[in-house]
Amino acid sequence: MKTFNYHSPKETKEATKLASSNSVFLAGGMTTIPSMKLGLASYKDVINIKGIKKLSGIKVSGKTLKIGATTKHAEVAQSKEVKKSIPSLAALAEGIGDPQVRNRGTIGGSIANNDPAADYPSACIALNATIHTDRRKIDADKFFRGMFETCLKTGEIIESIEFEIPAKSNYQKFPNPASRYAIVGVYVAKHKGGVNVAVTGAKSCAYNDKDLSSALTKNFSSSAVQNVRVSPSGMNSDIHASAEYRANMVKVFAKKAVEAC
Ligand SMILES: Cc1cc2nc3c(=O)[nH]c(=O)nc-3n(C[C@H](O)[C@H](O)[C@H](O)COP(=O)(O)OP(=O)(O)OC[C@H]3O[C@@H](n4cnc5c(N)ncnc54)[C@H](O)[C@@H]3O)c2cc1C
Numbered sequence: 001m002k003t004f005n006y007h008s009p010k011e012t013k014e015a016t017k018l019a020s021s022n023s024v025f026l027a028g029g030m031t032t033i034p035s036m037k038l039g040l041a042s043y044k045d046v047i048n049i050k051g052i053k054k055l056s057g058i059k060v061s062g063k064t065l066k067i068g069a070t071t072k073h074a075e076v077a078q079s080k081e082v083k084k085s086i087p088s089l090a091a092l093a094e095g096i097g098d099p100q101v102r103n104r105g106t107i108g109g110s111i112a113n114n115d116p117a118a119d120y121p122s123a124c125i126a127l128n129a130t131i132h133t134d135r136r137k138i139d140a141d142k143f144f145r146g147m148f149e150t151c152l153k154t155g156e157i158i159e160s161i162e163f164e165i166p167a168k169s170n171y172q173k174f175p176n177p178a179s180r181y182a183i184v185g186v187y188v189a190k191h192k193g194g195v196n197v198a199v200t201g202a203k204s205c206a207y208n209d210k211d212l213s214s215a216l217t218k219n220f221s222s223s224a225v226q227n228v229r230v231s232p233s234g235m236n237s238d239i240h241a242s243a244e245y246r247a248n249m250v251k252v253f254a255k256k257a258v259e260a261c
Pocket residue numbers: 024025026027028029030031032033049069070073095096097098101104105106107108109110112113117118119120152156157158159179180181182
């Protein structure tokens with residue numbers, strides 16, 4: 001590992017001042033530390049943001065659930081507020097990695113990293129989330145840009161993620177047996193304004209399947225899913241699953257999620 005300057009700011013402003021194109025924020029470190037140890041990434045400044053109190057915590061207010069960026073997966077999984085307001089989100093958090101990963105990894109780190117197989121991006125899209133940063137609010141459908149790419153600017157810090165509480169929701173995934181990342185994950189959420197079917201693991205970035213969402217908005221039943229064609233075009237194909245297999249899984253999991261709602 002190359003040498004670097006280590007910082008531990010107590011305020012967001014202090015953290016953003018330290019940031020540059022050659023720095024990284026350290027949240028759970030579950031991606032950053034292995035990347036640095038393996039020599040895949042190196043930074044001049046490592047800015048630990050876990051000491052910034054305002055970045056953590058869980059709060060329900062009215063129709064939304066707000067989770068601070070440095071809140072760990074285990075905290076989301078165990079939270080009474082999350083279990084009561086959006087049980088599918090608590091279940092998603094419980095299905096991430098293993099106990100060690102869940103007790104270090106954070107929701108902000110997960111969405112900033114935007115791994116194509118990560119679970120939270122699908123939740124953000126399905127639950128019409130708003131990403132609050134130190135400088136703006138971003139709708140989830142504009143936040144995730146591509147593989148490991150978001151619309152965050154250099155030094156921009158995610159402060160919290162605000163989810164719309166749905167009438168019904170469920171998340172289904174086929175986990176990679178080693179890492180538990182999603183080979184395919186499908187998050188179905190029924191809101192007053194319509195249904196979202198967000199998919200992760202299938203393409204280079206999580207996305208809202210417009211055809212499934214529109215079919216389920218008209219008729220919220222597993223038979224409505226049956227009539228939708230999910231194309232394998234543009235889907236990932238690797239040693240775990242072909243594009244055709246993934247396309248079929250999207251449909252199977254959309255049905256399962258509707259039935260479990
Ligand atoms: C063995 C293993 C298994 C895993 N399994 C799963 C799984 O099943 N499902 C899943 O979804 N994920 C999984 N993960 C990912 C893990 O859960 C973490 O969410 C992820 O590694 C990044 O979160 P972190 O808090 O550790 O971020 P870090 O590693 O600390 O940071 C990652 C990136 O995010 C940026 N960042 C962090 N916080 C912020 C912020 N507040 N604002 C702006 N930028 C920020 C950093 O600058 C860095 O670029 C797994 C990871 C491992 C190592």
